[in-house]
Structure formats: structure tokens, C-alpha cells
Amino acid sequence: MVEKKEGILFVVSGPSGVGKGTVINEVLKVIPDINLSVSYTTRPPRKNETNGKEYFFVSEEEFDRMINDGEFLEWARVHGNFYGTPRSFIEEKLGENKDVILEIDTQGARQVKRIFPDGVFIFILPPSIEALLTRLRGRGTDCERDIEIRLRNARDELSEWEWYNYIVVNETVSFSKDLIASIILAERCRSSRLEMKGI
Numbered sequence: 001m002v003e004k005k006e007g008i009l010f011v012v013s014g015p016s017g018v019g020k021g022t023v024i025n026e027v028l029k030v031i032p033d034i035n036l037s038v039s040y041t042t043r044p045p046r047k048n049e050t051n052g053k054e055y056f057f058v059s060e061e062e063f064d065r066m067i068n069d070g071e072f073l074e075w076a077r078v079h080g081n082f083y084g085t086p087r088s089f090i091e092e093k094l095g096e097n098k099d100v101i102l103e104i105d106t107q108g109a110r111q112v113k114r115i116f117p118d119g120v121f122i123f124i125l126p127p128s129i130e131a132l133l134t135r136l137r138g139r140g141t142d143c144e145r146d147i148e149i150r151l152r153n154a155r156d157e158l159s160e161w162e163w164y165n166y167i168v169v170n171e172t173v174s175f176s177k178d179l180i181a182s183i184i185l186a187e188r189c190r191s192s193r194l195e196m197k198g199i
Helices: 020-030 060-068 087-095 106-115 129-138 144-158 173-188
Strands: 002-004 009-013 034-037 072-078 081-086 099-103 120-125 166-169 194-196
Touching: 009 020, 009 106, 009 173, 020 034, 020 099, 020 173, 034 087, 060 072, 060 081, 072 087, 072 106, 081 087, 081 106, 087 099, 099 173, 120 173, 129 144, 166 173
Parallel strands: 009 099, 009 120, 034 099, 120 166
Antiparallel strands: 002 194, 072 081
């Protein structure tokens, strides 16, 4: 019998506004047996965001305490706010041979790659900078100043794409969902991740 040796960590990155969260939510509908890691952030919740679903929203004081207590797998300051990945959730699920999908920025992804070099790193690109700007403005969650910061940061983030394992251009959410779901299924079949038992 063939079984996975251990859980697989899938890390999804891309510039703000590229549609990472939307695509991942669609992936979860077709691959329900993968665990979504919810990050912590100090930014205020946007309209329709729920604490514990999109993010855990905490104060800077609480975030500092969590850093000092070693509770984050990685953390970074992005767009003027802090974001961090809970260490215990990732380690627990992978230890139970369960797969985890994680949405983080490129700074955090580099930190995670040092700890989990066998993780699968997926970068989502916009079709163009113009399309990204349209999406940032269209979602109606940021003021013009914040949009300019996110767009400026996006140019730096886009230069990181080459070290990721897979690149997905988000032309449509449906197609991007299909591509990422295919990547997950293919990685689960990779021979180096499997072992024979009972033969």
C-alpha cells in the first residue's frame, strides 16, 4: 500500500489585490481535506471579514507578546501592518500527516522556505499591473494612499516569482482554482513523498 510520508505544506503568495484569498477559498471547495492556516494581523478588519476566518485580528501589543513567546512560524511587517503565521497549527497538522495551505507575502514565504524546504511554493501573478490596479480599486476596501502603497510594494513582490515552484497567472478565479487544485493533487502523487507499506 502506498501512503504519504508526511503532510505537505503549500504556500501561496502574490501581490495585494491579485486574488489569493478568493482563489484559495475556491480551492478549498474542491479539495476539502486540506487545512487552511489562518494568520494573525494587526490591521483592522475590512467590511465582511470575520475574526478567525480571514485573519485573527490582534493589537500590536498582543502581536509583540506572541513574537516574544515564539508563537509564530514567520512574521513580517507588510503595508504598515504586522502579519504572522501560527507555528503550532502548522506543526500539529503536518505531524498528523495532513496537508496545509498557507497564504502569505513573499517575506514570510522566504522565512518558511528556510524551515520547510520541501514545501510547495506557488506564486499568483496578475495578468498585468493595470489589471492589478483595477482590482485594488474595485474591491473598495482601501483609500487611494493605501492603494498606492500596495501597488508600489507589488512591484517589489513581483520580482520574487522566480524562486517559487509554480506560477499561476490569475486570468480568472475558476481557471486559477483548477491549476492550484491540480498542483496539490500532483504533489500528493510525487514518488519522493510516498512510501510503500505492507509489501
